[in-house]
Amino acid sequence: MSKLYDEYCKTYKLTEENSDGFYDLVNDIYLTDEVQSLAKYEQHLDIDRLQHITAVAYLSFKICKHFGLDFKSAARSAIMHDLFYYDWRDGETGKWHRLHGYKHPYYAYLNAKELCPGITEEELNIISHHMWPLTIFPPKSKEGFVVSMSDKYCAAHELFYSLSKKYKARFLKDIERF
Numbered sequence: 001m002s003k004l005y006d007e008y009c010k011t012y013k014l015t016e017e018n019s020d021g022f023y024d025l026v027n028d029i030y031l032t033d034e035v036q037s038l039a040k041y042e043q044h045l046d047i048d049r050l051q052h053i054t055a056v057a058y059l060s061f062k063i064c065k066h067f068g069l070d071f072k073s074a075a076r077s078a079i080m081h082d083l084f085y086y087d088w089r090d091g092e093t094g095k096w097h098r099l100h101g102y103k104h105p106y107y108a109y110l111n112a113k114e115l116c117p118g119i120t121e122e123e124l125n126i127i128s129h130h131m132w133p134l135t136i137f138p139p140k141s142k143e144g145f146v147v148s149m150s151d152k153y154c155a156a157h158e159l160f161y162s163l164s165k166k167y168k169a170r171f172l173k174d175i176e177r178f
């Protein structure tokens with residue numbers, strides 16, 4: 001678990017050189033205006049959506065690589081798993097974003113299809129089922145399960161980071177190492 005935490009911390013200091021080939025697999029989508037624009041949106045309080053998807057994608061990539069799974073599909077679909085262009089807490093459009101937790105995987109699915117015409121059915125399945133078990137049907141693949149669990153793991157750290165002064169101080173110290 002501490003190894004996983006270390007990898008999570010590392011995502012805040014990732015470079016082309018220390019990313020273990022992660023960026024080579026995702027840069028064609030990661031560097032698009034659409035994905036980079038996610039930095040504008042708050043995801044988990046102090047953490048923006050670009051930071052969040054980077055962490056989820058890198059962790060999914062590392063875990064899948066470790067277990068001999070399709071790490072490329074996991075990394076690419078995780079980059080697009082929260083690809084929606086609005087702030088779901090937006091007061092003006094709050095009504096429309098009700099049930100956001102259930103709906104946004106489908107918006108991400110549509111946006112991913114548009115951004116990445118070569119996307120595979122497996123990758124689309126990972127995106128559209130990443131909120132499981134909130135949404136009833138689980139992902140079809142092991143890679144989908146890894147992305148879904150990485151998403152929750154990162155979300156928990158991001159919320160702790162934002163809400164706990166003690167955790168934040170420790171985390172900031174930990175990321176200095178990378």
Ligand SMILES: [Fe+2]
Nearest residue numbers: 081082104130
């Ligand atoms: Fe999501």
Ligand SMILES: [Fe+2]
Nearest residue numbers: 052081082151
């Ligand atoms: Fe997410």
